[in-house]
Amino acid sequence: MLQVKNIWFGYGNKPTLKNISFNVAAGEHLSIIGESGSGKSTLIKLLYGEYDLNQGSIFWKNTQILGPAYNLVIGYDFIKYVAQEFDLMPFTTVAENIGDFLSNFYPEEKQKRVNELLKVVELTHLANTKVKLLSGGQKQRVALARAIAKQPEIILLDEPFSHIDNFKKQTLRRSFFKYLKEQNIACIVATHDKNDVLPFADNMIVLSNNEVVANNTPQNLYNNPKTPLIASFFDEFNHIEPFGLVYAHQIKIVEHSNLKATVKHSYYNGNHYLIEAILNDKLVLFKHENSIENDTTVYLKVVKLN
Numbered sequence: 001m002l003q004v005k006n007i008w009f010g011y012g013n014k015p016t017l018k019n020i021s022f023n024v025a026a027g028e029h030l031s032i033i034g035e036s037g038s039g040k041s042t043l044i045k046l047l048y049g050e051y052d053l054n055q056g057s058i059f060w061k062n063t064q065i066l067g068p069a070y071n072l073v074i075g076y077d078f079i080k081y082v083a084q085e086f087d088l089m090p091f092t093t094v095a096e097n098i099g100d101f102l103s104n105f106y107p108e109e110k111q112k113r114v115n116e117l118l119k120v121v122e123l124t125h126l127a128n129t130k131v132k133l134l135s136g137g138q139k140q141r142v143a144l145a146r147a148i149a150k151q152p153e154i155i156l157l158d159e160p161f162s163h164i165d166n167f168k169k170q171t172l173r174r175s176f177f178k179y180l181k182e183q184n185i186a187c188i189v190a191t192h193d194k195n196d197v198l199p200f201a202d203n204m205i206v207l208s209n210n211e212v213v214a215n216n217t218p219q220n221l222y223n224n225p226k227t228p229l230i231a232s233f234f235d236e237f238n239h240i241e242p243f244g245l246v247y248a249h250q251i252k253i254v255e256h257s258n259l260k261a262t263v264k265h266s267y268y269n270g271n272h273y274l275i276e277a278i279l280n281d282k283l284v285l286f287k288h289e290n291s292i293e294n295d296t297t298v299y300l301k302v303v304k305l306n
C-alpha cells in the first residue's frame with residue numbers, strides 16, 4: 001500500500017502542498033483533480049521521489065520514497081512515472097523504445113512482450129517507425145507502453161491522454177486502465193478530464209488552496225458535490241436555493257412551478273441543448289432535448305434523483 005502521511009512541500013518559502021495524507025492500496029486506481037496550478041503535478045513528482053519533502057513521509061509497502069538528498073538516482077524499480085513531457089529516444093523505433101527496459105537474454109520472450117505492449121497502446125502498425133517521426137499523441141502512447149513494460153507495482157500518470165485525439169482516446173483509455181487492473185498495478189492519475197475518472201477510478205482526491213479538500217469515491221463526489229469546484233469538474237451546474245448545487249441535467253421544464261425563467265440562449269450539444277436562462281435575475285443552465293426560442297418564458301423544476 002502507498003501511505004502518504006502529512007506531507008508538506010514548497011518550491012520556495014510558500015507551501016505548494018500542505019498537510020497531504022492519503023492511502024492507495026495495491027491495484028487501486030486513484031485520480032487527483034484540482035484547478036490548474038493546484039499542485040497535481042507537484043504531488044505526482046513527490047510520490048516519485050523527484051523532490052525532497054519539507055515534512056511528512058511517503059511509503060510504498062515497507063520502502064520509504066525519498067528525494068534527491070537521499071538518492072543518487074531518482075526513482076525506484078517498482079514505480080514508473082509518465083510525465084507531461086515524455087522521455088523517449090527519438091532516433092530509435094517505437095518497438096525499440098518500448099523494449100528498452102526489457103532484458104535481451106530471451107529475445108523471443110522480449111519480442112512477445114513488446115508485441116503485447118504495442119497492442120495495449122494500439123501502436124502495432126508503427127512498431128518500426130522512428131519515434132521522432134511520431135505525432136504528440138503517438139509519442140504519449142509510446143511513453144505509456146514504456147512505463148508498463150517491466151510491470152511496475154505502481155504507475156504515476158500526469159494527464160496521460162492529453163495529447164491523444166478523441167477518436168483514439170476512448171478505446172485507449174479503456175484498454176490501458178483495464179490492463180492495469182488485470183495486472184494489479186496501482187495507478188495514480190492527475191487529470192482535468194472527468195472521463196479519465198468516472199468510469200475507472202476507485203477513489204479521487206480534490207486539491208484546492210494547497211490542500212486535499214475531498215477524498216472519496218467518484219460516485220459519492222459526483223452525487224453529492226460539496227463545493228462548486230467539485231461540481232464544476234463533473235458538469236455544468238447552478239446554485240439554486242433551497243436546493244443547493246444542482247447540475248444542469250437535474251432541471252426540467254414543467255407546465256407550472258414557482259421557478260419562472262426567461263430563455264436567453266440554446267447551445268447545441270449533440271444529444272441535447274444546453275439552455276441559458278435568467279431565473280430571479282441570475283443565470284441558470286439546464287439541459288433540454290430541443291432548442292428554445294430566446295425570450296420564451298419557461299417553468300422549471302429541480303429533479304435530484306441521484
Ligand SMILES: Nc1ncnc2c1ncn2[C@@H]1O[C@H](COP(=O)(O)OP(=O)(O)OP(=O)(O)O)[C@@H](O)[C@H]1O
Nearest residue numbers: 011012016034035036037038039040041042043190
Ligand atoms: N519547478 C518549479 N519551480 C517553482 N514553482 C513551481 C515549479 N513547478 C510548479 N511550480 C508552481 O507550483 C504550483 C503548482 O504547480 P503544478 O504544476 O503542480 O500544478 P498542476 O495542478 O499540476 O497544474 P496543471 O493542471 O496546470 O498542470 C504552481 O503555482 C506552479 O507555478
